[in-house]
Amino acid sequence: MPAVDVVNVLFCLGLLTAVSYLVNTTRSRKLPLPPIPNRLPIIGSVLSIPKHTAWKTYAEWSRRENSTPPFLIALASSFGKLSIVVNTKKAAKELYEGRSSVYADRPHLAMNTLTGWDFATAFTPYSDEWRAQRKIFHQSLNARAAPVHQQVQLEKVEFLIKCLYEDPLGFARHMRRYAASVTLLIAYGYDIKPNDDHFVEVAENAMKMISTTLTPVGIAVNTIPALRHLPDWFPGASFKTRAKECVALVTEMQNAPFAYVKRSMAEGTARPSVASSQIELNDARAGGIQGEKDIKPGADTTVSAFLTGVLALVLHPDVQQRARAELDHAVGRGRLPTFEDRPLLPYVTAICREILRWQVVFPMSFAHSSTEDDLYAGMFIPKGTPIILNAWAMLHNPEDYPDPESFKPDRFLTPDGTLNKDEVQVAFGLGRRNCVGMHMANATLWIMMASLLATFDISKAKDEHGNEIPVDLAYTDTLVSTPLPFRCSIRPRDREAEELIQQIASGHTQI
Numbered sequence: 001m002p003a004v005d006v007v008n009v010l011f012c013l014g015l016l017t018a019v020s021y022l023v024n025t026t027r028s029r030k031l032p033l034p035p036i037p038n039r040l041p042i043i044g045s046v047l048s049i050p051k052h053t054a055w056k057t058y059a060e061w062s063r064r065e066n067s068t069p070p071f072l073i074a075l076a077s078s079f080g081k082l083s084i085v086v087n088t089k090k091a092a093k094e095l096y097e098g099r100s101s102v103y104a105d106r107p108h109l110a111m112n113t114l115t116g117w118d119f120a121t122a123f124t125p126y127s128d129e130w131r132a133q134r135k136i137f138h139q140s141l142n143a144r145a146a147p148v149h150q151q152v153q154l155e156k157v158e159f160l161i162k163c164l165y166e167d168p169l170g171f172a173r174h175m176r177r178y179a180a181s182v183t184l185l186i187a188y189g190y191d192i193k194p195n196d197d198h199f200v201e202v203a204e205n206a207m208k209m210i211s212t213t214l215t216p217v218g219i220a221v222n223t224i225p226a227l228r229h230l231p232d233w234f235p236g237a238s239f240k241t242r243a244k245e246c247v248a249l250v251t252e253m254q255n256a257p258f259a260y261v262k263r264s265m266a267e268g269t270a271r272p273s274v275a276s277s278q279i280e281l282n283d284a285r286a287g288g289i290q291g292e293k294d295i296k297p298g299a300d301t302t303v304s305a306f307l308t309g310v311l312a313l314v315l316h317p318d319v320q321q322r323a324r325a326e327l328d329h330a331v332g333r334g335r336l337p338t339f340e341d342r343p344l345l346p347y348v349t350a351i352c353r354e355i356l357r358w359q360v361v362f363p364m365s366f367a368h369s370s371t372e373d374d375l376y377a378g379m380f381i382p383k384g385t386p387i388i389l390n391a392w393a394m395l396h397n398p399e400d401y402p403d404p405e406s407f408k409p410d411r412f413l414t415p416d417g418t419l420n421k422d423e424v425q426v427a428f429g430l431g432r433r434n435c436v437g438m439h440m441a442n443a444t445l446w447i448m449m450a451s452l453l454a455t456f457d458i459s460k461a462k463d464e465h466g467n468e469i470p471v472d473l474a475y476t477d478t479l480v481s482t483p484l485p486f487r488c489s490i491r492p493r494d495r496e497a498e499e500l501i502q503q504i505a506s507g508h509t510q511i
């Protein structure tokens, strides 16, 4: 009996493959598609798509395959499915911004539905539902609303400074907690517990589970959604059991903080938050408010930028020195910097921009999808094609950023020392689906870097013989690229800084 099912499934897969291949090749025969590197019949480019840092290979392929810009390439995955990688800022702007309504959809990924993650704004199709979610985010997190959250960011960065002083080796954990505490306070008015916070744990586990979608089996299910109907007992179908576990976590991640806000509002103890103001505005309409429910995922992206910031400082004592000179001149030594000091600290801002450019948090952003057949620079882009923005290629293009692999904050300064106009927007995506948490993320990163530079000296850690432990620039290969664990030394920069830190620490009791 199982043998018959196997034959049936394989037969259906074969049929799907053939139909999909025919549809794509017939459609594309009329007009040229972007070049498809290393394409083989039926299996497309599958064998040559690298497992590691694919964004670097795509940038190379696009230079090899296109003699002139716009440097688009198509990837033909197995079963004839196409996706297109955009490798230049010019093409990305023309498509994502110039034709924004055509490129604002997201590809439908069967694994997102299976794991319960399809509730998230980032995965919602371009629709009225998405517009409603996006509006809620925008009202609370746009550039003008961002200052409302500054008090929370200042309060939490002080606590981070205390934690780094008392337990410098745990810096990555403290930074993760700083990101989560800012996000949850702003989103839900919820102050996380010092250790083992349940909301944070659930959200982190749900985020980890999303990696299920990136395993070979997950990719196969996204390519051939019919696979989701495989029976649970089928060899290789254990992804269905994991997906069910993920649904439970995601549901709790959505509902628990929201229920907390409602409860604390009823008890009169709620802190003002995005969720509480939306509840007041919308009078808690049936089904709840989607927008604030997926604020949490932004925390992981911010942590990646924080850790890159620490790595950059470890490797560049000269950058620390120059930033400190700027801080001492503009702020003095008796207090931590605040957001009011920002206009006087262009070099610190340039460091933050360089962090986002140097090690791109989302090297290939989130895929968009086209809602119409389109023709661009003489190339055909079929309706429904996933379009991937190669942000890494754009932010490492030597024409815009000479010596792109080096960490050089100066590239964001004009000769007279003021900031230039490049705000590294590409790191946050382009067009209608760009990052809605961008202003909050920039502010959280800026105040952390400014405070860290004002108080601590960051250098390589030493082993028991007093030798410096080398630091590698090693990153995860996941959707959000994050530094792999590394060691460093974080010490008050001098006696004066230590006194300031102790004064700040005495105002915060918990660690």
Ligand code: HEM
Pocket: 121, 122, 123, 134, 137, 141, 294, 295, 296, 297, 298, 299, 301, 302, 305, 361, 362, 365, 366, 367, 368, 427, 428, 429, 430, 431, 432, 433, 434, 435, 436, 437, 438, 440, 441
């Ligand atoms: C350094 C930190 C961050 C980086 C680099 C980043 C980057 C991005 C990128 C590249 C996208 C996809 C854009 C596109 O599809 O064109 C995105 C989407 C998104 N981000 Fe962020 N993000 C960060 C922090 C945050 C934070 C703190 C929040 C929430 C408070 C947030 C909320 C979102 C949401 C909701 C979307 C989906 C937008 C949509 O599909 O309409 N992000 N982000």
